[in-house]
Amino acid sequence: MKTYLVIGNPIGHSLSPLIHNYWFKKYKFVNYFYEKRKVDEEDLEKIVNAVRKNELRGVNVTVPFKQKIIPHLDGLDYTAEKTQSVNTLLKKDNRVVGFNTDSIGFYATLLKKYGYETTDNFKFFVIGAGGVTSSIIDGIGEANKIYVTNRTKFRSKELKKKFPKIEIIDWGTKPPICDIVINTTSVGLTKNENLKIDFSDYLNNKHTLFYDLIYNPKETNFLKNAKSRGNKIMNGQMMFLYQAQASFKLWTDVNPEINDEIIKILD
Ligand SMILES: NC(=O)c1ccc[n+]([C@@H]2O[C@H](COP(=O)([O-])OP(=O)(O)OC[C@H]3O[C@@H](n4cnc5c(N)ncnc54)[C@H](OP(=O)(O)O)[C@@H]3O)[C@@H](O)[C@H]2O)c1
Known part of the structure:
Protein backbone atom coordinates (compact mmCIF):
# COMPACT_ATOMS: atom_id res chain seq x y z
CA MET A 1 0.00 0.00 0.00
CA LYS A 2 1.33 3.45 -0.91
CA THR A 3 0.05 5.82 1.73
CA TYR A 4 -0.48 9.56 1.48
CA LEU A 5 -1.64 11.81 4.30
CA VAL A 6 -2.99 15.21 5.11
CA ILE A 7 -1.94 16.33 8.57
CA GLY A 8 -3.37 19.16 10.64
CA ASN A 9 -5.18 19.95 13.85
CA PRO A 10 -8.14 19.91 13.63
CA ILE A 11 -8.39 17.77 10.50
CA GLY A 12 -11.90 16.33 10.55
CA HIS A 13 -13.17 18.88 8.04
CA SER A 14 -10.53 18.11 5.39
CA LEU A 15 -11.87 17.15 1.97
CA SER A 16 -8.43 16.30 0.57
CA PRO A 17 -8.87 12.50 0.95
CA LEU A 18 -12.02 12.63 -1.20
CA ILE A 19 -10.20 14.36 -4.02
CA HIS A 20 -6.95 12.42 -4.02
CA ASN A 21 -8.59 9.01 -3.62
CA TYR A 22 -10.91 9.91 -6.51
CA TRP A 23 -7.90 10.73 -8.69
CA PHE A 24 -5.95 7.63 -7.59
CA LYS A 25 -8.89 5.53 -8.71
CA LYS A 26 -9.47 7.46 -11.91
CA TYR A 27 -5.83 7.26 -13.01
CA LYS A 28 -5.50 3.61 -11.90
CA PHE A 29 -2.95 4.04 -9.15
CA VAL A 30 -3.65 0.68 -7.59
CA ASN A 31 -2.95 0.33 -3.85
CA TYR A 32 -2.53 4.06 -3.42
CA PHE A 33 -4.45 5.46 -0.50
CA TYR A 34 -4.83 8.96 0.99
CA GLU A 35 -6.06 9.57 4.52
CA LYS A 36 -6.30 12.38 7.08
CA ARG A 37 -4.51 12.35 10.42
CA LYS A 38 -4.80 14.71 13.34
CA VAL A 39 -1.32 15.30 14.74
CA ASP A 40 0.38 17.42 17.39
CA GLU A 41 3.49 19.49 16.91
CA GLU A 42 5.68 16.81 18.51
CA ASP A 43 4.57 14.34 15.80
CA LEU A 44 6.00 16.38 12.92
CA GLU A 45 9.50 14.87 13.12
CA LYS A 46 7.98 11.36 13.01
CA ILE A 47 5.91 12.24 9.95
CA VAL A 48 8.92 13.61 8.07
CA ASN A 49 10.95 10.51 9.00
CA ALA A 50 8.16 8.30 7.66
CA VAL A 51 8.49 10.12 4.31
CA ARG A 52 12.28 9.66 4.51
CA LYS A 53 11.81 5.90 5.00
CA ASN A 54 9.18 5.67 2.21
CA GLU A 55 6.53 4.63 4.72
CA LEU A 56 4.59 7.66 3.51
CA ARG A 57 4.77 8.58 -0.19
CA GLY A 58 3.48 12.11 0.15
CA VAL A 59 1.98 14.44 2.73
CA ASN A 60 -0.20 17.54 2.64
CA VAL A 61 0.24 19.89 5.56
CA THR A 62 -2.50 22.18 6.77
CA VAL A 63 -3.29 24.55 9.64
CA PRO A 64 -1.46 25.05 12.01
CA PHE A 65 1.69 23.31 10.75
CA LYS A 66 2.53 24.91 7.40
CA GLN A 67 5.39 26.87 8.97
CA LYS A 68 6.13 24.61 11.94
CA ILE A 69 7.04 21.70 9.65
CA ILE A 70 9.91 23.64 8.02
CA PRO A 71 12.71 22.99 10.57
CA HIS A 72 12.19 19.23 10.13
CA LEU A 73 12.71 19.24 6.35
CA ASP A 74 15.84 18.78 4.24
CA GLY A 75 14.92 21.50 1.77
CA LEU A 76 12.28 23.83 0.38
CA ASP A 77 11.25 24.72 -3.14
CA TYR A 78 11.47 28.34 -4.21
CA THR A 79 7.88 29.27 -3.31
CA ALA A 80 7.94 27.51 0.05
CA GLU A 81 11.18 29.31 0.87
CA LYS A 82 9.80 32.68 -0.18
CA THR A 83 6.48 32.29 1.65
CA GLN A 84 7.81 30.20 4.57
CA SER A 85 4.72 28.05 4.11
CA VAL A 86 4.70 24.37 3.17
CA ASN A 87 1.62 22.39 2.20
CA THR A 88 3.17 19.43 0.35
CA LEU A 89 5.99 17.00 1.23
CA LEU A 90 7.78 14.85 -1.28
CA LYS A 91 10.95 12.76 -1.13
CA LYS A 92 13.25 13.87 -3.91
CA ASP A 93 16.85 12.67 -4.37
CA ASN A 94 16.76 11.17 -0.87
CA ARG A 95 15.74 14.48 0.70
CA VAL A 96 12.35 15.38 2.14
CA VAL A 97 11.46 18.61 0.40
CA GLY A 98 8.64 21.01 1.28
CA PHE A 99 6.61 22.59 -1.53
CA ASN A 100 3.95 25.27 -1.57
CA THR A 101 1.10 24.62 -4.03
CA ASP A 102 -1.35 27.10 -2.42
CA SER A 103 0.30 29.90 -4.32
CA MET A 239 -8.14 27.30 -5.22
CA PHE A 240 -8.49 24.25 -3.04
CA LEU A 241 -8.85 22.02 -6.11
CA TYR A 242 -5.96 23.59 -7.98
CA GLN A 243 -3.59 23.27 -5.02
CA ALA A 244 -4.60 19.61 -4.77
CA GLN A 245 -4.00 19.18 -8.50
CA ALA A 246 -0.49 20.61 -8.16
CA SER A 247 0.31 18.32 -5.21
CA PHE A 248 -0.98 15.28 -7.11
CA LYS A 249 1.21 16.19 -10.08
CA LEU A 250 4.27 16.48 -7.83
CA TRP A 251 3.66 13.03 -6.36
CA THR A 252 2.62 11.10 -9.45
CA ASP A 253 3.65 13.14 -12.51
CA VAL A 254 0.02 13.00 -13.63
CA ASN A 255 -1.82 16.29 -13.98
CA PRO A 256 -5.34 15.26 -12.92
CA GLU A 257 -8.34 16.76 -14.61
CA ILE A 258 -10.58 19.13 -12.66
CA ASN A 259 -14.03 18.37 -14.00
CA ASP A 260 -17.65 18.77 -12.94
CA GLU A 261 -17.64 15.39 -11.23
CA ILE A 262 -14.90 16.35 -8.79
CA ILE A 263 -16.56 19.69 -8.12
CA LYS A 264 -19.74 17.77 -7.32
CA ILE A 265 -17.83 15.59 -4.84
CA LEU A 266 -16.92 18.74 -2.91
CA ASP A 267 -20.44 20.18 -2.97
N1 LIG B 1 -9.27 27.79 -0.41
C1 LIG B 1 -8.15 27.30 0.01
O1 LIG B 1 -7.53 26.45 -0.66
C2 LIG B 1 -7.56 27.80 1.30
C3 LIG B 1 -6.21 27.50 1.62
C4 LIG B 1 -5.69 27.98 2.83
C5 LIG B 1 -6.49 28.72 3.70
N2 LIG B 1 -7.79 28.97 3.37
C6 LIG B 1 -8.64 29.77 4.28
O2 LIG B 1 -7.99 31.00 4.56
C7 LIG B 1 -8.33 31.47 5.85
C8 LIG B 1 -7.09 31.91 6.62
O3 LIG B 1 -6.22 30.81 6.81
P1 LIG B 1 -4.79 31.01 7.53
O4 LIG B 1 -4.12 29.71 7.54
O5 LIG B 1 -4.07 32.19 6.98
O6 LIG B 1 -5.28 31.39 9.04
P2 LIG B 1 -4.47 32.15 10.19
O7 LIG B 1 -3.01 32.02 10.01
O8 LIG B 1 -5.09 31.69 11.46
O9 LIG B 1 -4.84 33.71 9.97
C9 LIG B 1 -6.12 34.18 10.28
C10 LIG B 1 -6.31 35.59 9.71
O10 LIG B 1 -7.65 35.99 10.00
C11 LIG B 1 -7.64 37.22 10.74
N3 LIG B 1 -8.77 37.25 11.68
C12 LIG B 1 -9.23 36.24 12.44
N4 LIG B 1 -10.32 36.65 13.15
C13 LIG B 1 -10.53 37.94 12.82
C14 LIG B 1 -11.50 38.93 13.19
N5 LIG B 1 -12.48 38.64 14.07
N6 LIG B 1 -11.44 40.15 12.62
C15 LIG B 1 -10.46 40.44 11.72
N7 LIG B 1 -9.51 39.58 11.33
C16 LIG B 1 -9.54 38.33 11.86
C17 LIG B 1 -6.31 37.21 11.45
O11 LIG B 1 -5.99 38.53 11.83
P3 LIG B 1 -5.06 38.82 13.12
O12 LIG B 1 -3.66 38.73 12.64
O13 LIG B 1 -5.47 40.16 13.55
O14 LIG B 1 -5.41 37.75 14.15
C18 LIG B 1 -5.40 36.66 10.33
O15 LIG B 1 -5.13 37.64 9.38
C19 LIG B 1 -9.09 30.34 6.53
O16 LIG B 1 -10.45 30.62 6.47
C20 LIG B 1 -8.79 29.12 5.65
O17 LIG B 1 -9.88 28.21 5.65
C21 LIG B 1 -8.33 28.53 2.20
Missing part, protein backbone atom coordinates in the same frame (compact mmCIF):
# COMPACT_ATOMS: atom_id res chain seq x y z
CA ILE A 104 -0.09 28.34 -7.79
CA GLY A 105 -3.51 27.02 -6.72
CA PHE A 106 -4.66 30.55 -6.03
CA TYR A 107 -3.29 32.08 -9.19
CA ALA A 108 -4.51 29.24 -11.43
CA THR A 109 -8.08 30.05 -10.44
CA LEU A 110 -7.80 33.59 -11.75
CA LEU A 111 -6.49 32.48 -15.12
CA LYS A 112 -8.05 29.06 -15.69
CA LYS A 113 -11.33 29.38 -13.85
CA TYR A 114 -12.06 33.04 -13.82
CA GLY A 115 -10.73 33.59 -17.32
CA TYR A 116 -8.44 36.58 -16.87
CA GLU A 117 -5.84 36.51 -19.64
CA THR A 118 -3.49 38.36 -17.37
CA THR A 119 -3.69 40.31 -14.16
CA ASP A 120 -0.73 42.53 -15.02
CA ASN A 121 -1.30 46.08 -13.86
CA PHE A 122 -4.22 45.02 -11.67
CA LYS A 123 -4.63 46.45 -8.21
CA PHE A 124 -5.28 43.97 -5.41
CA PHE A 125 -6.70 44.61 -1.96
CA VAL A 126 -5.75 41.77 0.36
CA ILE A 127 -7.48 41.43 3.72
CA GLY A 128 -5.55 39.47 6.33
CA ALA A 129 -1.93 38.67 7.09
CA GLY A 130 -2.23 35.12 8.37
CA GLY A 131 -0.52 31.92 7.31
CA VAL A 132 -2.02 31.70 3.84
CA THR A 133 -1.63 35.37 2.91
CA SER A 134 2.02 35.08 1.85
CA SER A 135 1.01 32.37 -0.66
CA ILE A 136 -1.62 34.69 -2.08
CA ILE A 137 0.81 37.58 -2.44
CA ASP A 138 3.38 35.29 -4.02
CA GLY A 139 0.67 34.02 -6.40
CA ILE A 140 -0.33 37.55 -7.40
CA GLY A 141 3.28 38.56 -7.95
CA GLU A 142 4.84 41.66 -6.48
CA ALA A 143 4.92 43.43 -9.83
CA ASN A 144 1.26 44.29 -9.23
CA LYS A 145 0.04 46.94 -6.83
CA ILE A 146 -0.95 45.11 -3.65
CA TYR A 147 -2.58 46.75 -0.64
CA VAL A 148 -2.77 44.72 2.57
CA THR A 149 -4.82 45.34 5.67
CA ASN A 150 -4.87 43.24 8.82
CA ARG A 151 -6.51 43.65 12.21
CA THR A 152 -3.19 43.12 13.98
CA LYS A 153 -0.73 45.56 12.49
CA PHE A 154 2.32 43.63 13.68
CA ARG A 155 1.45 40.77 11.33
CA SER A 156 1.07 42.99 8.28
CA LYS A 157 4.46 44.53 9.11
CA GLU A 158 5.97 41.02 9.28
CA LEU A 159 4.44 40.33 5.85
CA LYS A 160 6.02 43.49 4.46
CA LYS A 161 9.44 42.18 5.51
CA LYS A 162 8.85 39.23 3.14
CA PHE A 163 7.22 41.33 0.40
CA PRO A 164 8.63 44.86 0.66
CA LYS A 165 6.57 46.25 -2.23
CA ILE A 166 3.17 45.74 -0.60
CA GLU A 167 1.46 48.78 0.85
CA ILE A 168 -0.04 48.44 4.32
CA ILE A 169 -3.42 50.08 4.87
CA ASP A 170 -4.66 50.70 8.42
CA TRP A 171 -7.39 48.32 9.55
CA GLY A 172 -10.78 50.00 9.26
CA THR A 173 -9.69 52.51 6.60
CA LYS A 174 -11.93 52.71 3.52
CA PRO A 175 -10.18 50.63 0.85
CA PRO A 176 -9.04 52.11 -2.45
CA ILE A 177 -10.80 50.91 -5.61
CA CYS A 178 -9.02 47.76 -6.80
CA ASP A 179 -9.58 45.12 -9.48
CA ILE A 180 -9.60 42.19 -7.08
CA VAL A 181 -10.40 42.18 -3.35
CA ILE A 182 -9.41 39.02 -1.48
CA ASN A 183 -10.48 37.90 1.96
CA THR A 184 -7.66 35.75 3.36
CA THR A 185 -8.94 35.98 6.96
CA SER A 186 -10.94 33.30 8.71
CA VAL A 187 -13.82 35.76 9.21
CA GLY A 188 -16.86 34.13 7.64
CA LEU A 189 -16.07 30.54 8.56
CA THR A 190 -18.79 30.96 11.16
CA LYS A 191 -22.12 32.19 9.85
CA ASN A 192 -23.02 35.83 10.56
CA GLU A 193 -19.40 36.89 10.96
CA ASN A 194 -18.74 40.14 9.15
CA LEU A 195 -15.56 41.97 8.24
CA LYS A 196 -15.77 45.49 9.54
CA ILE A 197 -14.65 47.16 6.32
CA ASP A 198 -16.62 49.82 4.47
CA PHE A 199 -16.94 48.79 0.81
CA SER A 200 -19.63 51.35 -0.05
CA ASP A 201 -17.40 52.88 -2.76
CA TYR A 202 -17.83 49.58 -4.64
CA LEU A 203 -21.59 49.99 -5.03
CA ASN A 204 -22.60 49.04 -8.62
CA ASN A 205 -18.99 48.25 -9.49
CA LYS A 206 -19.38 45.37 -11.94
CA HIS A 207 -15.66 45.08 -12.67
CA THR A 208 -14.18 44.18 -9.31
CA LEU A 209 -13.95 40.56 -8.25
CA PHE A 210 -14.48 39.82 -4.56
CA TYR A 211 -12.68 36.57 -3.80
CA ASP A 212 -13.03 34.72 -0.49
CA LEU A 213 -10.60 31.90 0.26
CA ILE A 214 -13.28 30.31 2.41
CA TYR A 215 -15.46 27.78 0.55
CA ASN A 216 -17.48 26.38 3.41
CA PRO A 217 -19.88 28.16 3.75
CA LYS A 218 -20.02 28.67 0.00
CA GLU A 219 -21.15 32.28 0.33
CA THR A 220 -19.78 34.17 3.29
CA ASN A 221 -21.24 37.55 4.22
CA PHE A 222 -18.21 39.06 2.46
CA LEU A 223 -19.45 37.47 -0.80
CA LYS A 224 -23.16 38.00 -0.13
CA ASN A 225 -22.58 41.71 0.44
CA ALA A 226 -20.42 41.98 -2.68
CA LYS A 227 -23.10 40.27 -4.73
CA SER A 228 -25.76 42.63 -3.50
CA ARG A 229 -23.55 45.60 -4.41
CA GLY A 230 -23.31 44.21 -7.94
CA ASN A 231 -19.68 43.04 -7.72
CA LYS A 232 -18.34 39.74 -9.13
CA ILE A 233 -17.67 36.99 -6.60
CA MET A 234 -15.74 33.74 -6.22
CA ASN A 235 -15.15 31.44 -3.25
CA GLY A 236 -12.07 29.34 -2.38
CA GLN A 237 -13.26 26.03 -3.77
CA MET A 238 -11.31 26.20 -7.02
Whole structure:
Protein backbone atom coordinates (compact mmCIF):
# COMPACT_ATOMS: atom_id res chain seq x y z
CA MET A 1 0.00 0.00 0.00
CA LYS A 2 1.33 3.45 -0.91
CA THR A 3 0.05 5.82 1.73
CA TYR A 4 -0.48 9.56 1.48
CA LEU A 5 -1.64 11.81 4.30
CA VAL A 6 -2.99 15.21 5.11
CA ILE A 7 -1.94 16.33 8.57
CA GLY A 8 -3.37 19.16 10.64
CA ASN A 9 -5.18 19.95 13.85
CA PRO A 10 -8.14 19.91 13.63
CA ILE A 11 -8.39 17.77 10.50
CA GLY A 12 -11.90 16.33 10.55
CA HIS A 13 -13.17 18.88 8.04
CA SER A 14 -10.53 18.11 5.39
CA LEU A 15 -11.87 17.15 1.97
CA SER A 16 -8.43 16.30 0.57
CA PRO A 17 -8.87 12.50 0.95
CA LEU A 18 -12.02 12.63 -1.20
CA ILE A 19 -10.20 14.36 -4.02
CA HIS A 20 -6.95 12.42 -4.02
CA ASN A 21 -8.59 9.01 -3.62
CA TYR A 22 -10.91 9.91 -6.51
CA TRP A 23 -7.90 10.73 -8.69
CA PHE A 24 -5.95 7.63 -7.59
CA LYS A 25 -8.89 5.53 -8.71
CA LYS A 26 -9.47 7.46 -11.91
CA TYR A 27 -5.83 7.26 -13.01
CA LYS A 28 -5.50 3.61 -11.90
CA PHE A 29 -2.95 4.04 -9.15
CA VAL A 30 -3.65 0.68 -7.59
CA ASN A 31 -2.95 0.33 -3.85
CA TYR A 32 -2.53 4.06 -3.42
CA PHE A 33 -4.45 5.46 -0.50
CA TYR A 34 -4.83 8.96 0.99
CA GLU A 35 -6.06 9.57 4.52
CA LYS A 36 -6.30 12.38 7.08
CA ARG A 37 -4.51 12.35 10.42
CA LYS A 38 -4.80 14.71 13.34
CA VAL A 39 -1.32 15.30 14.74
CA ASP A 40 0.38 17.42 17.39
CA GLU A 41 3.49 19.49 16.91
CA GLU A 42 5.68 16.81 18.51
CA ASP A 43 4.57 14.34 15.80
CA LEU A 44 6.00 16.38 12.92
CA GLU A 45 9.50 14.87 13.12
CA LYS A 46 7.98 11.36 13.01
CA ILE A 47 5.91 12.24 9.95
CA VAL A 48 8.92 13.61 8.07
CA ASN A 49 10.95 10.51 9.00
CA ALA A 50 8.16 8.30 7.66
CA VAL A 51 8.49 10.12 4.31
CA ARG A 52 12.28 9.66 4.51
CA LYS A 53 11.81 5.90 5.00
CA ASN A 54 9.18 5.67 2.21
CA GLU A 55 6.53 4.63 4.72
CA LEU A 56 4.59 7.66 3.51
CA ARG A 57 4.77 8.58 -0.19
CA GLY A 58 3.48 12.11 0.15
CA VAL A 59 1.98 14.44 2.73
CA ASN A 60 -0.20 17.54 2.64
CA VAL A 61 0.24 19.89 5.56
CA THR A 62 -2.50 22.18 6.77
CA VAL A 63 -3.29 24.55 9.64
CA PRO A 64 -1.46 25.05 12.01
CA PHE A 65 1.69 23.31 10.75
CA LYS A 66 2.53 24.91 7.40
CA GLN A 67 5.39 26.87 8.97
CA LYS A 68 6.13 24.61 11.94
CA ILE A 69 7.04 21.70 9.65
CA ILE A 70 9.91 23.64 8.02
CA PRO A 71 12.71 22.99 10.57
CA HIS A 72 12.19 19.23 10.13
CA LEU A 73 12.71 19.24 6.35
CA ASP A 74 15.84 18.78 4.24
CA GLY A 75 14.92 21.50 1.77
CA LEU A 76 12.28 23.83 0.38
CA ASP A 77 11.25 24.72 -3.14
CA TYR A 78 11.47 28.34 -4.21
CA THR A 79 7.88 29.27 -3.31
CA ALA A 80 7.94 27.51 0.05
CA GLU A 81 11.18 29.31 0.87
CA LYS A 82 9.80 32.68 -0.18
CA THR A 83 6.48 32.29 1.65
CA GLN A 84 7.81 30.20 4.57
CA SER A 85 4.72 28.05 4.11
CA VAL A 86 4.70 24.37 3.17
CA ASN A 87 1.62 22.39 2.20
CA THR A 88 3.17 19.43 0.35
CA LEU A 89 5.99 17.00 1.23
CA LEU A 90 7.78 14.85 -1.28
CA LYS A 91 10.95 12.76 -1.13
CA LYS A 92 13.25 13.87 -3.91
CA ASP A 93 16.85 12.67 -4.37
CA ASN A 94 16.76 11.17 -0.87
CA ARG A 95 15.74 14.48 0.70
CA VAL A 96 12.35 15.38 2.14
CA VAL A 97 11.46 18.61 0.40
CA GLY A 98 8.64 21.01 1.28
CA PHE A 99 6.61 22.59 -1.53
CA ASN A 100 3.95 25.27 -1.57
CA THR A 101 1.10 24.62 -4.03
CA ASP A 102 -1.35 27.10 -2.42
CA SER A 103 0.30 29.90 -4.32
CA ILE A 104 -0.09 28.34 -7.79
CA GLY A 105 -3.51 27.02 -6.72
CA PHE A 106 -4.66 30.55 -6.03
CA TYR A 107 -3.29 32.08 -9.19
CA ALA A 108 -4.51 29.24 -11.43
CA THR A 109 -8.08 30.05 -10.44
CA LEU A 110 -7.80 33.59 -11.75
CA LEU A 111 -6.49 32.48 -15.12
CA LYS A 112 -8.05 29.06 -15.69
CA LYS A 113 -11.33 29.38 -13.85
CA TYR A 114 -12.06 33.04 -13.82
CA GLY A 115 -10.73 33.59 -17.32
CA TYR A 116 -8.44 36.58 -16.87
CA GLU A 117 -5.84 36.51 -19.64
CA THR A 118 -3.49 38.36 -17.37
CA THR A 119 -3.69 40.31 -14.16
CA ASP A 120 -0.73 42.53 -15.02
CA ASN A 121 -1.30 46.08 -13.86
CA PHE A 122 -4.22 45.02 -11.67
CA LYS A 123 -4.63 46.45 -8.21
CA PHE A 124 -5.28 43.97 -5.41
CA PHE A 125 -6.70 44.61 -1.96
CA VAL A 126 -5.75 41.77 0.36
CA ILE A 127 -7.48 41.43 3.72
CA GLY A 128 -5.55 39.47 6.33
CA ALA A 129 -1.93 38.67 7.09
CA GLY A 130 -2.23 35.12 8.37
CA GLY A 131 -0.52 31.92 7.31
CA VAL A 132 -2.02 31.70 3.84
CA THR A 133 -1.63 35.37 2.91
CA SER A 134 2.02 35.08 1.85
CA SER A 135 1.01 32.37 -0.66
CA ILE A 136 -1.62 34.69 -2.08
CA ILE A 137 0.81 37.58 -2.44
CA ASP A 138 3.38 35.29 -4.02
CA GLY A 139 0.67 34.02 -6.40
CA ILE A 140 -0.33 37.55 -7.40
CA GLY A 141 3.28 38.56 -7.95
CA GLU A 142 4.84 41.66 -6.48
CA ALA A 143 4.92 43.43 -9.83
CA ASN A 144 1.26 44.29 -9.23
CA LYS A 145 0.04 46.94 -6.83
CA ILE A 146 -0.95 45.11 -3.65
CA TYR A 147 -2.58 46.75 -0.64
CA VAL A 148 -2.77 44.72 2.57
CA THR A 149 -4.82 45.34 5.67
CA ASN A 150 -4.87 43.24 8.82
CA ARG A 151 -6.51 43.65 12.21
CA THR A 152 -3.19 43.12 13.98
CA LYS A 153 -0.73 45.56 12.49
CA PHE A 154 2.32 43.63 13.68
CA ARG A 155 1.45 40.77 11.33
CA SER A 156 1.07 42.99 8.28
CA LYS A 157 4.46 44.53 9.11
CA GLU A 158 5.97 41.02 9.28
CA LEU A 159 4.44 40.33 5.85
CA LYS A 160 6.02 43.49 4.46
CA LYS A 161 9.44 42.18 5.51
CA LYS A 162 8.85 39.23 3.14
CA PHE A 163 7.22 41.33 0.40
CA PRO A 164 8.63 44.86 0.66
CA LYS A 165 6.57 46.25 -2.23
CA ILE A 166 3.17 45.74 -0.60
CA GLU A 167 1.46 48.78 0.85
CA ILE A 168 -0.04 48.44 4.32
CA ILE A 169 -3.42 50.08 4.87
CA ASP A 170 -4.66 50.70 8.42
CA TRP A 171 -7.39 48.32 9.55
CA GLY A 172 -10.78 50.00 9.26
CA THR A 173 -9.69 52.51 6.60
CA LYS A 174 -11.93 52.71 3.52
CA PRO A 175 -10.18 50.63 0.85
CA PRO A 176 -9.04 52.11 -2.45
CA ILE A 177 -10.80 50.91 -5.61
CA CYS A 178 -9.02 47.76 -6.80
CA ASP A 179 -9.58 45.12 -9.48
CA ILE A 180 -9.60 42.19 -7.08
CA VAL A 181 -10.40 42.18 -3.35
CA ILE A 182 -9.41 39.02 -1.48
CA ASN A 183 -10.48 37.90 1.96
CA THR A 184 -7.66 35.75 3.36
CA THR A 185 -8.94 35.98 6.96
CA SER A 186 -10.94 33.30 8.71
CA VAL A 187 -13.82 35.76 9.21
CA GLY A 188 -16.86 34.13 7.64
CA LEU A 189 -16.07 30.54 8.56
CA THR A 190 -18.79 30.96 11.16
CA LYS A 191 -22.12 32.19 9.85
CA ASN A 192 -23.02 35.83 10.56
CA GLU A 193 -19.40 36.89 10.96
CA ASN A 194 -18.74 40.14 9.15
CA LEU A 195 -15.56 41.97 8.24
CA LYS A 196 -15.77 45.49 9.54
CA ILE A 197 -14.65 47.16 6.32
CA ASP A 198 -16.62 49.82 4.47
CA PHE A 199 -16.94 48.79 0.81
CA SER A 200 -19.63 51.35 -0.05
CA ASP A 201 -17.40 52.88 -2.76
CA TYR A 202 -17.83 49.58 -4.64
CA LEU A 203 -21.59 49.99 -5.03
CA ASN A 204 -22.60 49.04 -8.62
CA ASN A 205 -18.99 48.25 -9.49
CA LYS A 206 -19.38 45.37 -11.94
CA HIS A 207 -15.66 45.08 -12.67
CA THR A 208 -14.18 44.18 -9.31
CA LEU A 209 -13.95 40.56 -8.25
CA PHE A 210 -14.48 39.82 -4.56
CA TYR A 211 -12.68 36.57 -3.80
CA ASP A 212 -13.03 34.72 -0.49
CA LEU A 213 -10.60 31.90 0.26
CA ILE A 214 -13.28 30.31 2.41
CA TYR A 215 -15.46 27.78 0.55
CA ASN A 216 -17.48 26.38 3.41
CA PRO A 217 -19.88 28.16 3.75
CA LYS A 218 -20.02 28.67 0.00
CA GLU A 219 -21.15 32.28 0.33
CA THR A 220 -19.78 34.17 3.29
CA ASN A 221 -21.24 37.55 4.22
CA PHE A 222 -18.21 39.06 2.46
CA LEU A 223 -19.45 37.47 -0.80
CA LYS A 224 -23.16 38.00 -0.13
CA ASN A 225 -22.58 41.71 0.44
CA ALA A 226 -20.42 41.98 -2.68
CA LYS A 227 -23.10 40.27 -4.73
CA SER A 228 -25.76 42.63 -3.50
CA ARG A 229 -23.55 45.60 -4.41
CA GLY A 230 -23.31 44.21 -7.94
CA ASN A 231 -19.68 43.04 -7.72
CA LYS A 232 -18.34 39.74 -9.13
CA ILE A 233 -17.67 36.99 -6.60
CA MET A 234 -15.74 33.74 -6.22
CA ASN A 235 -15.15 31.44 -3.25
CA GLY A 236 -12.07 29.34 -2.38
CA GLN A 237 -13.26 26.03 -3.77
CA MET A 238 -11.31 26.20 -7.02
CA MET A 239 -8.14 27.30 -5.22
CA PHE A 240 -8.49 24.25 -3.04
CA LEU A 241 -8.85 22.02 -6.11
CA TYR A 242 -5.96 23.59 -7.98
CA GLN A 243 -3.59 23.27 -5.02
CA ALA A 244 -4.60 19.61 -4.77
CA GLN A 245 -4.00 19.18 -8.50
CA ALA A 246 -0.49 20.61 -8.16
CA SER A 247 0.31 18.32 -5.21
CA PHE A 248 -0.98 15.28 -7.11
CA LYS A 249 1.21 16.19 -10.08
CA LEU A 250 4.27 16.48 -7.83
CA TRP A 251 3.66 13.03 -6.36
CA THR A 252 2.62 11.10 -9.45
CA ASP A 253 3.65 13.14 -12.51
CA VAL A 254 0.02 13.00 -13.63
CA ASN A 255 -1.82 16.29 -13.98
CA PRO A 256 -5.34 15.26 -12.92
CA GLU A 257 -8.34 16.76 -14.61
CA ILE A 258 -10.58 19.13 -12.66
CA ASN A 259 -14.03 18.37 -14.00
CA ASP A 260 -17.65 18.77 -12.94
CA GLU A 261 -17.64 15.39 -11.23
CA ILE A 262 -14.90 16.35 -8.79
CA ILE A 263 -16.56 19.69 -8.12
CA LYS A 264 -19.74 17.77 -7.32
CA ILE A 265 -17.83 15.59 -4.84
CA LEU A 266 -16.92 18.74 -2.91
CA ASP A 267 -20.44 20.18 -2.97
N1 LIG B 1 -9.27 27.79 -0.41
C1 LIG B 1 -8.15 27.30 0.01
O1 LIG B 1 -7.53 26.45 -0.66
C2 LIG B 1 -7.56 27.80 1.30
C3 LIG B 1 -6.21 27.50 1.62
C4 LIG B 1 -5.69 27.98 2.83
C5 LIG B 1 -6.49 28.72 3.70
N2 LIG B 1 -7.79 28.97 3.37
C6 LIG B 1 -8.64 29.77 4.28
O2 LIG B 1 -7.99 31.00 4.56
C7 LIG B 1 -8.33 31.47 5.85
C8 LIG B 1 -7.09 31.91 6.62
O3 LIG B 1 -6.22 30.81 6.81
P1 LIG B 1 -4.79 31.01 7.53
O4 LIG B 1 -4.12 29.71 7.54
O5 LIG B 1 -4.07 32.19 6.98
O6 LIG B 1 -5.28 31.39 9.04
P2 LIG B 1 -4.47 32.15 10.19
O7 LIG B 1 -3.01 32.02 10.01
O8 LIG B 1 -5.09 31.69 11.46
O9 LIG B 1 -4.84 33.71 9.97
C9 LIG B 1 -6.12 34.18 10.28
C10 LIG B 1 -6.31 35.59 9.71
O10 LIG B 1 -7.65 35.99 10.00
C11 LIG B 1 -7.64 37.22 10.74
N3 LIG B 1 -8.77 37.25 11.68
C12 LIG B 1 -9.23 36.24 12.44
N4 LIG B 1 -10.32 36.65 13.15
C13 LIG B 1 -10.53 37.94 12.82
C14 LIG B 1 -11.50 38.93 13.19
N5 LIG B 1 -12.48 38.64 14.07
N6 LIG B 1 -11.44 40.15 12.62
C15 LIG B 1 -10.46 40.44 11.72
N7 LIG B 1 -9.51 39.58 11.33
C16 LIG B 1 -9.54 38.33 11.86
C17 LIG B 1 -6.31 37.21 11.45
O11 LIG B 1 -5.99 38.53 11.83
P3 LIG B 1 -5.06 38.82 13.12
O12 LIG B 1 -3.66 38.73 12.64
O13 LIG B 1 -5.47 40.16 13.55
O14 LIG B 1 -5.41 37.75 14.15
C18 LIG B 1 -5.40 36.66 10.33
O15 LIG B 1 -5.13 37.64 9.38
C19 LIG B 1 -9.09 30.34 6.53
O16 LIG B 1 -10.45 30.62 6.47
C20 LIG B 1 -8.79 29.12 5.65
O17 LIG B 1 -9.88 28.21 5.65
C21 LIG B 1 -8.33 28.53 2.20
